Amino acid sequence: TGARSRSPTPSLSSLPEDAPHAKILRLLRVLHKLNVIEAERPEAVKRSLPESAFVNNKLTAKLTRQLEEPMIVASQCLPDWALDLPQHFPFLFPFATRYNFLQSTSFGYARLILKWQSQQTRGQDSSRRDDGVGFLGRLQRQKVRISRKHILESAMKVFELYGSSSSILEVEYFEEVGTGLGPTLEFYSLVSKEFARKDLKIWRDEDPLKSGVHVFHPHGLFPAPISPEDIANDGGQKRTHIFRVVGQFVAKAMLDSRIIDMSFNKIFLRLALGEEVVLTLETLKLVDADLANSLEKLRSLATVRSSGDKMHKVVKDQVNIEDLEVDFTIPGYDIELRPGGKDLTVTSDNVEEYIHEVVEAIVGSGAKLQAQAFREGFSKVFPITDLQAFTIDELVMLFGNSDEDWSPETLSEALKADHGFNVESRAIRSLIEVMTEYDAPSRREYLQFITGSPKLPIGGFRGLNPPLTVVRKPHEPPLTADDYLPSVMTCVNYLKLPEYSSKEVLREKLGVAMREGVGSFHLS
Template sequence: ICHYCRTKQVRVVRAEGLVPRRESPLVVILRAAPLSEGELRDAALPALGLLRALHALCRHWHTLYRAACLPDHRPLVPNAEFINAKLAAKANRQLQDPLVIMTGNLPPWLKKIAYACPFVLPFECRHLLFYVVSFDRDRALQRLLEAGGERGGGGAAGGADERVAPRLDRRKRTVQRHNVLRQAEHVMHEFAHSKALLEIQYENEVGTGLGPTLEFYALVSQELQRADLDLWHGSENFKQKPTSFGGEIVKSQPPVVTDRSADAAARLASSVRDALNLDEERAPEPSDLEKETSIPSPAPDATYVSWPCGLFPQAVGRNARASHVSRAKAKFRFLGKFMAKAVMDSRMVDIPLSVSMYRWLVSEEKWLSLSDVRHVAPELWRSLCRLRRVAERARVIALDSRQSAEQKTQLISGLELDGCPIEELGLDFILPGDGCTELRRGGRDLPVTAHNLHNYIDLVTHWLLYEGVTKQMEAFREGFESVFPLANLKIFYPEEMEQVFCGSPSGGRDQRWEPRMLAECIRPDHGYNAESRAIRMLIDILASYNREEQRLFLQFVTGSPRLPTGGFKALNPPLTVVRKSLESSLDPDEYLPSVMTCVNYLKLPDYTSAEVMRGKLRLAASEGQHSFHLS
């Protein structure tokens, strides 16, 4: 969109409160030809076009209906059903041949089909192709060798490391732990665009290589989630001061109730609370999806923003201080460089972003609608949906040709939400949870009524998801594209982006590791074998870990709290557990396990019981973080 048109749209939104017409994803996809005859000549092109249309209908079916408030928008047909096994096998044979990568002789049809119809290839295949088309030959070859390990070393990639080896330049930088975010900004400014592999070492620590580097990305990821940076939606809720919940539709000042009895005022307050889902006794039972994305009350001493639905930029109003906007843009520009460099070097970040933010990364921001608010502020989404039902009733009345204009006005004015007129909810055209961002000119003095309720919902959605975050996301794109083109990510879908940037999904809080999977992935050595008592105890202990315990263990053993895409099987090298050597006169129960994070190597004493092993692992994982010394 040209700068002039963009500026004109912003002026219309701010002055008149008119939201630009939202693009329909179905119309955009169906109008665009997947491949032209000039690009690729094949009898299968019409079939691919039909599959593309069917896949779009399955993914975006809800846009054909007024289904923004349905809690479940899963595809009608699972994505796995669209994968073409024969085409995937042919693509894998090409991608797993080191000679194809070294000579740059990738068939042209593979990239064109993968970007036009990503659904026909599995994620793992597209992930490898992404590295081949986005980066230099050595990085693609390195990713191929890692992928060969994930597949068990079979096929053409199995012996690739014996014939070829990537020659990646390495740049080492030493940083201090006490101010890692500021130093990371300097490092990325200097090296983000470099093709060299970035390695990190900490001042006054001897450790170097993969482990400290992975921890660097994890530490910077955590620092970027600090509440005092005011980068993320709902940051105020996690600061160390009392504040109102950022997802509620509440005014900074409660409405003044006059000419009413005490009972009427109490009824009004109760209705407002019920309308905003603040009254637990009267609120309807949430669905399973809503339970998964419900927002917990923040701890009073919390200093980091953490939402189950993921992080989304904090909307910035037009009256925000220039210094605040400048700081936010600088941080998001750095975030773009940081995430792009992490992907480029096959590192993982630990920033749980919302699916709605990932839609910005694949240029789907014009498709964002009320249904996407549930991935940013679930409580606000539920409140807006309740108001939307009233707005729909007003729309039906307005379209009723049997009523006169005066009758329509009276009927719409009489609409209520749980017995409370809309005018008496005390809402105005201010962004909920913000208190200072006007949704339109004069919005602070413009009350929300049943007549303008639909416009209010549209403006809240538009400002929260698009207008209020455009500057930050443009800065993010600018930083990202200084490393490699953001358009290369279009080979993935928004819900797959977490795997691209963060590795294997962490799952729910109660999701456990399977004992059988652990037994297959752990490599016992030097004093232990698969039948050793210590190995069996370790597997049982790891299988009982919840998500937080899993993250602590992974951070201790690998340097990162996340597993790579593919889970334990994708660890390269695999997790190796050896017996820690001690003199025969020493009691193993008195010693802690130690690790070599660069090679995922755990030195485990032969403890006398599972209880002792559990306690020592917990102590080592919680107290042995953030330090790389010789053991």
């Protein structure tokens, strides 16, 4: 409940076909699509407009005003235009407004009321606050207790049982006293890593020889092809089942506003959303650039050979395409592209067929079942078609792979000093300087220590709720502040920091706490 049913292509009840403004909107949609294509071109010089050029500020303000009335949204009384425009012409609205629309119309009645209540609490205008509305939204909590030694197995079971439930999932660990937000955020972080394990053999690994337990995926996670034997045995169910759970996991994280740490390939996300993907080497480059470049070289060899006797004689002394002994199997996998493919050599006559079949086997049919399973799992929580209001880059950000702002200005604004500290305290200034100097791995460690997740939520440090709070940790004589380590309350993003004698001591002690304080939740 709480959202009008939204199909992928509902009729535009607010836009008659022959209305002048409808024609203008359709023209804008075409222009926006052309602009997106131009922006995605690999050339260095792009002639595309920024996304903000298409945003209509008046419509944005009007839609925001509609979404501020929870009773209108919850009772499904939004005007037709407020449902039609964000779905069919999302470029008219900035990301924040579209995300607000998704939360208001797709996440259910109870979450809508709680979201509105939270905004009222944070807002300064108490004259419009209605404390009675809070009783209208009762959100159930589902607590589960799992073993750290069997994170993946536990996660699979948890999402099979409760993945489609509308209740908020809370996780605790056996033999640990920690409860609430901290352990739950860490659970989502740990499971994100577990799903990218090499031994699952469900993702492409661009460097199988690279050490480590997780796949190497600089272009984002993309499914490994499923062999015909697996499809013949059980229709690929065993291999696709985990993709179904991954889909549920991602959707549940969005529903509960949990941060996940999964970097999906943009082409895979297009396939999961049901978008059309052109089967070309340019598309393959976005999945595996090295393989695409190798296939281009193979094509150039065949082209040179067929371009004339004189040129052919020069090249023949160097290399023949047949000498490479490439057969009709998927590169890197023992899977035939066609029956008898292992015994069929690639020649200058059939090289185009080979290239087409490789691209089809990786980006086309090779990822179709996995994308479909992800889509089915996701839609058990809320319809994946509701994500069509977002660009692929925005979805990559939503799923936990966004750039983060760690500038001193942002940190100073977002950090709340309290109980013994203020914004001018030497310890606070030193902490901000240390945080600013962190490299990417140290940032992940710091966030894992403070919040339970290695990534910031949407909105960065400003999006932390409650805000990051730093308080003074007292010391007892004869010990000094330098004898203590910092401690945290991850559930409320709360750092207890001793007033160290110098910035160097602060950096050292914080580093020790970050390394030793992860992996369990106990009383501080």
